[in-house]
Amino acid sequence: MDKVKQWLKTPWVGYAAAACVAVVLYEVLEHFDQVKAAFGNAWTFLSPVVTGLVVAYLFDPVARFFENKVLKKLKKESARHLWGVVLTVVCLVLILVLLLVALIPSLAKSVSTLVSNWNNYTEKLSSLLEKAAAFASAHNINIDLSSIRSFMENSMSKLLVVVKDNAKGILNTIGNIGSGISNFAVGVLFGFCFLAAKKTLLGALAKVRGALFKKERIERSDTLFASCHRVFIRYIGCTMLDALIVGVAALIFLLAAQMPYAPLIAVVVALTNIIPTFGPMIGAAIGIFFLVLESPFKALLFFVFICILQGLDGMVIKPRLFSGSLGIPAVWTMVLIILGGKVAGMLGILLAIPVGAILAIIYNETIEPRLEKRTAKINQTPLAEEPGGKDT
Numbered sequence: 001m002d003k004v005k006q007w008l009k010t011p012w013v014g015y016a017a018a019a020c021v022a023v024v025l026y027e028v029l030e031h032f033d034q035v036k037a038a039f040g041n042a043w044t045f046l047s048p049v050v051t052g053l054v055v056a057y058l059f060d061p062v063a064r065f066f067e068n069k070v071l072k073k074l075k076k077e078s079a080r081h082l083w084g085v086v087l088t089v090v091c092l093v094l095i096l097v098l099l100l101v102a103l104i105p106s107l108a109k110s111v112s113t114l115v116s117n118w119n120n121y122t123e124k125l126s127s128l129l130e131k132a133a134a135f136a137s138a139h140n141i142n143i144d145l146s147s148i149r150s151f152m153e154n155s156m157s158k159l160l161v162v163v164k165d166n167a168k169g170i171l172n173t174i175g176n177i178g179s180g181i182s183n184f185a186v187g188v189l190f191g192f193c194f195l196a197a198k199k200t201l202l203g204a205l206a207k208v209r210g211a212l213f214k215k216e217r218i219e220r221s222d223t224l225f226a227s228c229h230r231v232f233i234r235y236i237g238c239t240m241l242d243a244l245i246v247g248v249a250a251l252i253f254l255l256a257a258q259m260p261y262a263p264l265i266a267v268v269v270a271l272t273n274i275i276p277t278f279g280p281m282i283g284a285a286i287g288i289f290f291l292v293l294e295s296p297f298k299a300l301l302f303f304v305f306i307c308i309l310q311g312l313d314g315m316v317i318k319p320r321l322f323s324g325s326l327g328i329p330a331v332w333t334m335v336l337i338i339l340g341g342k343v344a345g346m347l348g349i350l351l352a353i354p355v356g357a358i359l360a361i362i363y364n365e366t367i368e369p370r371l372e373k374r375t376a377k378i379n380q381t382p383l384a385e386e387p388g389g390k391d392t
Helices: 002-008 009-028 034-068 078-116 118-138 148-153 155-166 167-196 198-212 214-254 262-272 277-293 296-322 328-378
Strands: none
Touching: 009 034, 034 078, 034 167, 034 214, 078 167, 078 198, 167 198, 198 214, 214 262, 214 296, 214 328, 262 277, 277 296
């Protein structure tokens, strides 16, 4: 082993490794389309497994809650774990059934009302555009709204024509969505299977790690993973709870004010509230769009309510849920969201902040101590002898 380490430290090994990396990188860039297609095919095959691992990781705290709190009287540990997983599945199914029973009829009614009133809404919007064009012309403002007006006229019939002309592409898209949903369902099934076999899988992983790494390194990695795990689970749980609180508050207000499309707007507000920074603005804009076509006064009332609700959410609810900062400076939040969106789209936007917090933990606990140790070693020099020598 010592000979191998000495051999790896020789200069030509580093040069050869750098040359190999450069050649591989060149080949990847030269055949980027083929590499991308290969990764796409591999992801299609592996996505249920990856989804299963993610599902098992996210639902493990729920299963441990049942295992350690609800079923603590069971003496046999394996039975406790198995029943904890079963209760987790039962709770998930019950929540989904309740959501479907409570929301689907109301959402279907809202969508049906929206479609049936679409022509009236487009006529109102076309009239508003016509008034805006007349106002602009009277004040010598050069704004061309004719294309928007022509699109809004008989937009539903035009939409049907577009659907008919692009039926093949739409069917392919629906097929891809169906395939994605099927893979996700299989992944969820895998996830609960992984969760049930958690102790066996972790035991096998521990044996592999023990054979590859030293004990000290395993302990350091376990400590680091525990810190990252706390941050990530806390962020996901608090974000979902915050979205639920905001969505329920919006639903109560919309129903109390007798506004149309109340369930649809409340669901949109709750879902968009998961998106950091930009999400609440998107949800408010969609809700205002639905309401302004029905009643501008109700749209204004909803806007005032959303401003108050988001103010309370930002100043009261989220600070209490998150109990302080995740360790990311506020100035970096926007940068992380933009970079996450560029790298991984919507998923990158949703995970940008927890990933940034985890990277901050990795830097603080692993990289920074090494840098400080290296700096201290470099700056450690013997004291120079004072000029003139010692006094006699």
